[in-house]
Amino acid sequence: MNANILVIDNEESIRFSFHRFLASEGHNVITAATYREALARMDEMQFDLILADIFLEDGWGIDILEEVLRRDIKTRVIIMTAYPTTEAIKASFNMQAVDCLAKPLRQKGLLYSVNKVLQQIEHGGNDSDHVGKS
Numbered sequence: 193m194n195a196n197i198l199v200i201d202n203e204e205s206i207r208f209s210f211h212r213f214l215a216s217e218g219h220n221v222i223t224a225a226t227y228r229e230a231l232a233r234m235d236e237m238q239f240d241l242i243l244a245d246i247f248l249e250d251g252w253g254i255d256i257l258e259e260v261l262r263r264d265i266k267t268r269v270i271i272m273t274a275y276p277t278t279e280a281i282k283a284s285f286n287m288q289a290v291d292c293l294a295k296p297l298r299q300k301g302l303l304y305s306v307n308k309v310l311q312q313i314e315h316g317g318n319d320s321d322h323v324g325k326s
Contacts, residue, residue, distance in 0.1 A: 193314045194218045195240035197306070200230045200256060201272070202249050206295075210243065213299050214306065227251025231259065239267050241309055245295075246273040246280055257287035268309050272297065
């Protein structure tokens with residue numbers, strides 16, 4: 193499944209790397225550096241999957257989850273964090289994130305998580321299905 197994927201992270205190197213990895217798999221990848229930029233991208237097009245860093249310069253990845261729920265957007269969200277705390281992971285899953293990934297991420301781990309979520313979408317998996325901690 194070729195998907196529209198939004199990558200939200202304030203680190204340019206992560207946006208660049210994720211774009212390269214995911215585009216090489218045939219996906220249409222759009223990036224955003226901030227919460228506000230991500231909202232603008234979400235206004236412009238529908239995404240199948242959003243990868244959001246939990247800490248953004250002007251907001252939180254949890255805010256992205258809240259916005260997806262508020263707008264009733266049919267997309268999946270994977271939260272990423274360099275500081276995986278039990279509270280952050282619980283909050284992410286409570287807000288219907290499908291996975292919570294600990295940084296630094298390796299290409300193999302990222303692609304595994306993304307492909308698992310996209311397979312769930314393709315096979316009509318329940319929106320609340322969690323991929324599991326990677």
